[in-house]
Amino acid sequence: MTKVLDHGHVELYNHCANDLSVVNSARISFDQRRESISDKDIGLINYLMKNRHGTPFEHNMFTFDVKAPIFVVREWQRHRIGSYNEMSGRYTELPAQWYIPKPENVRARVGKPGAYSYVPLQSMDDTGAAELFCNELDASCTISYSRYKTALDDGIAPEQARLFLHVNHYTHFFWTVNARSLMNFLNLRTDATAQWEIRQFAYAVEYCFEVLMPQTHKAWLANNRVAP
Amino acid sequence: MTKVLDHGHVELYNHCANDLSVVNSARISFDQRRESISDKDIGLINYLMKNRHGTPFEHNMFTFDVKAPIFVVREWQRHRIGSYNEMSGRYTELPAQWYIPKPENVRARVGKPGAYSYVPLQSMDDTGAAELFCNELDASCTISYSRYKTALDDGIAPEQARLFLHVNHYTHFFWTVNARSLMNFLNLRTDATAQWEIRQFAYAVEYCFEVLMPQTHKAWLANNRVAP
Amino acid sequence: MTKVLDHGHVELYNHCANDLSVVNSARISFDQRRESISDKDIGLINYLMKNRHGTPFEHNMFTFDVKAPIFVVREWQRHRIGSYNEMSGRYTELPAQWYIPKPENVRARVGKPGAYSYVPLQSMDDTGAAELFCNELDASCTISYSRYKTALDDGIAPEQARLFLHVNHYTHFFWTVNARSLMNFLNLRTDATAQWEIRQFAYAVEYCFEVLMPQTHKAWLANNRVAP
Amino acid sequence: MTKVLDHGHVELYNHCANDLSVVNSARISFDQRRESISDKDIGLINYLMKNRHGTPFEHNMFTFDVKAPIFVVREWQRHRIGSYNEMSGRYTELPAQWYIPKPENVRARVGKPGAYSYVPLQSMDDTGAAELFCNELDASCTISYSRYKTALDDGIAPEQARLFLHVNHYTHFFWTVNARSLMNFLNLRTDATAQWEIRQFAYAVEYCFEVLMPQTHKAWLANNRVAP
Numbered sequence: 001m002t003k004v005l006d007h008g009h010v011e012l013y014n015h016c017a018n019d020l021s022v023v024n025s026a027r028i029s030f031d032q033r034r035e036s037i038s039d040k041d042i043g044l045i046n047y048l049m050k051n052r053h054g055t056p057f058e059h060n061m062f063t064f065d066v067k068a069p070i071f072v073v074r075e076w077q078r079h080r081i082g083s084y085n086e087m088s089g090r091y092t093e094l095p096a097q098w099y100i101p102k103p104e105n106v107r108a109r110v111g112k113p114g115a116y117s118y119v120p121l122q123s124m125d126d127t128g129a130a131e132l133f134c135n136e137l138d139a140s141c142t143i144s145y146s147r148y149k150t151a152l153d154d155g156i157a158p159e160q161a162r163l164f165l166h167v168n169h170y171t172h173f174f175w176t177v178n179a180r181s182l183m184n185f186l187n188l189r190t191d192a193t194a195q196w197e198i199r200q201f202a203y204a205v206e207y208c209f210e211v212l213m214p215q216t217h218k219a220w221l222a223n224n225r226v227a228p
Numbered sequence: 229m230t231k232v233l234d235h236g237h238v239e240l241y242n243h244c245a246n247d248l249s250v251v252n253s254a255r256i257s258f259d260q261r262r263e264s265i266s267d268k269d270i271g272l273i274n275y276l277m278k279n280r281h282g283t284p285f286e287h288n289m290f291t292f293d294v295k296a297p298i299f300v301v302r303e304w305q306r307h308r309i310g311s312y313n314e315m316s317g318r319y320t321e322l323p324a325q326w327y328i329p330k331p332e333n334v335r336a337r338v339g340k341p342g343a344y345s346y347v348p349l350q351s352m353d354d355t356g357a358a359e360l361f362c363n364e365l366d367a368s369c370t371i372s373y374s375r376y377k378t379a380l381d382d383g384i385a386p387e388q389a390r391l392f393l394h395v396n397h398y399t400h401f402f403w404t405v406n407a408r409s410l411m412n413f414l415n416l417r418t419d420a421t422a423q424w425e426i427r428q429f430a431y432a433v434e435y436c437f438e439v440l441m442p443q444t445h446k447a448w449l450a451n452n453r454v455a456p
Numbered sequence: 457m458t459k460v461l462d463h464g465h466v467e468l469y470n471h472c473a474n475d476l477s478v479v480n481s482a483r484i485s486f487d488q489r490r491e492s493i494s495d496k497d498i499g500l501i502n503y504l505m506k507n508r509h510g511t512p513f514e515h516n517m518f519t520f521d522v523k524a525p526i527f528v529v530r531e532w533q534r535h536r537i538g539s540y541n542e543m544s545g546r547y548t549e550l551p552a553q554w555y556i557p558k559p560e561n562v563r564a565r566v567g568k569p570g571a572y573s574y575v576p577l578q579s580m581d582d583t584g585a586a587e588l589f590c591n592e593l594d595a596s597c598t599i600s601y602s603r604y605k606t607a608l609d610d611g612i613a614p615e616q617a618r619l620f621l622h623v624n625h626y627t628h629f630f631w632t633v634n635a636r637s638l639m640n641f642l643n644l645r646t647d648a649t650a651q652w653e654i655r656q657f658a659y660a661v662e663y664c665f666e667v668l669m670p671q672t673h674k675a676w677l678a679n680n681r682v683a684p
Numbered sequence: 685m686t687k688v689l690d691h692g693h694v695e696l697y698n699h700c701a702n703d704l705s706v707v708n709s710a711r712i713s714f715d716q717r718r719e720s721i722s723d724k725d726i727g728l729i730n731y732l733m734k735n736r737h738g739t740p741f742e743h744n745m746f747t748f749d750v751k752a753p754i755f756v757v758r759e760w761q762r763h764r765i766g767s768y769n770e771m772s773g774r775y776t777e778l779p780a781q782w783y784i785p786k787p788e789n790v791r792a793r794v795g796k797p798g799a800y801s802y803v804p805l806q807s808m809d810d811t812g813a814a815e816l817f818c819n820e821l822d823a824s825c826t827i828s829y830s831r832y833k834t835a836l837d838d839g840i841a842p843e844q845a846r847l848f849l850h851v852n853h854y855t856h857f858f859w860t861v862n863a864r865s866l867m868n869f870l871n872l873r874t875d876a877t878a879q880w881e882i883r884q885f886a887y888a889v890e891y892c893f894e895v896l897m898p899q900t901h902k903a904w905l906a907n908n909r910v911a912p
Contacts (some may be wrong), residue, residue: 016472018515024469025541025630028521030548038363038450047486047798054438058539059632061472061517066482070302070395071317083634085481089299090423091341092486102292109385113319114731118385136375137391140377144394154357157337157346159423160329163365167298168391174481176515178539178632182463195318195387244700244745252697252819253769253858256749258776275570287766287860289700289745293712309750311742311862313709320714342503402709404743406860464754495855504778526851527773530754531754536764545755547797557844567842569775574841585838593847596828603820616785619821619852620826623754630736651774651843683837 001065003203005197007097007170008067010204017060017179019045019215026056042215047051049219054228057180057216062208064175069099071167072198075189081181086173090159093152097170098141106130106198140168182209183220183227190225229293230432233425235398236295238432245288245407247273249445253399254284254307271441275277277447282456285408285444290436292403297327300426303417309409314401318387321380325398326369333424334358369394410437411448411455418453458660459523461653463553463626466660472515473635475501475671482512494652497669505675510684513636513672516663520631525555527623528654531645537637542629544614549608553626554597561652574652589651597622638665639676639683646681686888691781691882692751694888701744701863703899710740726899733903734779738912741864741900746892748859753783753804755851756882759873765865770857774843777836781854782825785876789880790814802880825850867904867911874909 001011023041024033034041048056052122068076077084087094107118108125121130144164151161177185182205188194189202210217220227229239251269253275262269276284280354283389285419295303305312335409336353349358372392379389405413410433416422417430448455457467480489481496482504504512524532533540543550563574564581579587599619607617617677633641637659644650646659666673676683685695707725708717710732719727732740752760761768772780782861791802792809828848835845861869866889872878873886894901904911 009666014472014477014515016470016519021470021519028628028630029544031543031551045463057540059470059519059541059630061632061634063472063477063515069391069597070298071275072392073304074298074302077302077305078312083481083511084306085484085511085515087487088485091344095487099391107385107388108383109387109599116319121383125383129384133379133384135389140372140375140392144372147364147368151361154337154361155353156350156357156361157335159337160361163299163394163396163527164325164368166391166394167397169395172484172487174515176634178517185315241703242700242743244698244747249698251746253767257772257859258768259771259779259856282831283767287698287747287769287858289862291700291743293706311709311739313712313739313743315715316713323715400712400715402712402743404862406745448709525847526754526758527847529762530758533758533761534768540762547800555847563841563844564839567840572775577839580762581839586727589835589838591841592831596831596848599817600824600828603824607817610817611792611805611809612813612817613791616791616817618753619753619783619850620824622847622850624847625851676864 001078002207004200004204005099006067006150007202009065010201010208011065012062012063012208013174014063015061015208015212017062017212019213021059022048022213022216025059026053037215045215046219046222049216049223052228057183057228058178060179060213062177062179062182064205064208066175066201067170067172068201069197070171072201073131073171073173074167074200075195076175076201079185080181081180082175083179084173084175087171090161093158094162094165094169095146096145098145098166099142099168099170099197100134100138103130103134106133107196111171123220137168141168147220179209179213179216180227184196187225230435231430232296232432233327235327236297236429238295238429238436240290240436241293241402242291243289243436243440245290245440247441249287250284250433250441250444253287254281265443273443274447274450276421277444277451277456280327280456282408285411285456286406288407288441290405290407290440292436293400293431294403294429295398295400296429297396297425298399300429301399301401302395303423303426304374304403304429307409307413310403310405312401312403313401316400317390320399321374321386322390322393322399324373324375326394327396327425328362328366328369329396331358335360335424336452365396369396405435407441407444408455458663460524460660461494461555462655463555464525464657465563466657466664467519467521468518468664469521469630470519471517471664471668473518473668476511477515478504478669478672481515482509493671501671502675502678504553505672505679505684508684510636513684514634515667516635518633518635518638518668520661520664522631522657523626523628525624525653525658526627528657529540529629530623530625531651531654532657535637537630540629540631541628545618549614550604550618550621550625550627552601554601554622555599555624555653556590556594556624557588559586562589563652587629593624597624634684635665635669635672643681643683686891688884689754691783692753693711693749694885694892695749696746696892697858698728698747699745699892699896701896702747703897705743706732706740706897706900707743709743719876721899726775728860728904729899730906733907733912736912738864741867741912742862744863746861746863746866746896748889748892749856750859750885751856752885753852753881754855756885757855759879759882760853760859760885763865763869765854766861768857768859772871773846773856777842778832778846778849778853778855778877780829782823782829782850783854783881784818784822785812787818787893790817791880798866821852850879863893864901864911871909871911896905
């Protein structure tokens, strides 16, 4: 399990993924099968990646157990080729966990529409605005959470009491995905234009991909991290 | 456009949907085509629905423009067979709109796990807990929004400033879906066990479906609102 | 590997599938996890199946290596939630294998449109029509295959030479699918109204499902073999 | 309706597709909507295409009525993001239509694995091998079709009688698809490495796309015909 941000994690719960399945699903075009990976097969993986033959990268699966803030999960669950099950705020009392950035990770946005970039606010400001933001956000979430608890105590249904909670509250979900869809996720969510917070989760996902399918991962890097 | 809840809406932006396309995509099994719907064709639509022949209900589309609170949209976007584009809190300053239930719509949950139901809190409580909940929620969201604005003024990137916002904040999205996936959405989201708030949106969606594909809608009702 | 028909097979090439993943992806709704299956969990699997909560059945995978006649594969590949890679008649010389039914499996169709059923032709005919059909079909395919080979020898591109081949020619493919999609496949393709030949393949697939996910299989049977 | 090959066609049966829907589904990121397309919007379409923002191209649909040979349809139906309904050889007697290439379209394959190309056989051979191939293929299909008819007359079920038919027999289907999936289809099926026969169908499909979404089509061409 990899810890991510202040209370989050990425855990590989289940998997069936290796480079050999890429080779064998591709070689079935020629009615062939290999028992292990040769240099020629590594060349084949590169050829498939470069020429965008995507289907051989689908015969595998990763199931991740993820704990992440809602605003991160909102971006994550827009990826439709994959399976999700998530903790329910209608049926479960949500734990007291929300994401507060570290002051050094508070960012200012610079540049123009279509070409934004981000710099640490502390590099531009020495009045303590970053610390203030973090402190006020935490104070605000603390109060909101206590109102959530009070509403529950007052008999308000959990599905409505949760309206007090902020979009940085943590949630918890299972995600099952194949390598093709995973590479597309990583392409978009490890990109420099992706929000820094989801990138931290994407790096943890990428690590599992790299360990289980090292040749596929290398070929994907060589293809500029674009999914086939 | 149908107004939903306090600031939301469902608008049919574009569509290409009629009962005839169901008939003709089914009749291609027999290499036949109709120019208009007959009673026999209505019988065919019922037969397809009852026997769960789903594909003839896919040759059509509805595009909706929806404004809804984030906690509603979170459930909505778990429906993967369809297309979404949504307002971005990274690129746009979110308007000052959040969902506050009317006091008469504040609910208590009764019953046991697996068999919960909901009753108006006012029917069980005359101490004003429902009004208090609504007032405190609105006050809390008002303060949070002003802190969001202050954070933006202080130069915090919008993607982080938004962490002040609650899950009842309104967002805005396009949704394109075919009738088969739509019926599945309606089956789950107009059900008595669905959260009351998403049901209000689902009813507005159902109305568009009923107007454009009346025979398909009737057959779906006759099939206990289960999608084929 | 299970032999199916005269030259076909179904082989489970890879898998990551068990009942526990169903339980744990469902229990994440309540932020819980189990290490092994209890009687209560079996009840949960039944509850999910009966109430059509489909997503917990998606966190698993089966990869099958299948050899089957083209007319069977045409029905198979209409199932879109899954992954396919197939032998290519453009790049590979297809082996001399085509499906010839046994005379006792040659069928007559009885009944009316919407309510057809099938009976052995031999039960209705003692003139040897079934044997004749099998012999003529085999003779026809034998001649066609030799013309295919001659065309290849004459320098015709394989992608065109193959036009000599019949829809009962064998092909070979990888199929990766999760249990939810698998149950839908089995519901349709083991049904009495499905063509007898694809049913034989579906039974072999079902056997693998039953072995790896016995409680899910039982719950599916109890739910009239309808996928959630 | 566009005639394709000897007996095939591509007909646009229904559609709801224009460039404006691309612009408006993208502009919802900024909570904006346009009533008509400006030069700035054309720039936006190009930006989306180049930067692989795919979802704005999904809010539209094309339904095609296609008649094509089975070996072409086999490649077509491997495209999973779309909807299909097809004439059934189990329920309908298939018409006497099969594809025979013109002699000038009979091809030889040259080059090596991974780098094949195709040249007219007539350019390499003056012994009439191309004509012979066409004549023999037609004769073979004619005999096979008469055996199919005889089998039907003998009471063999259509689902088995059809085993006499070849993979170049015509079939008939409805296909519904959005522009994003359509562009992926066209990228693969109009490519020089695609089989010549499916390319003829893809060109007819592309023409409809170009007429209905001219700016999107231009942007796609400028993006090397790669789908976003």
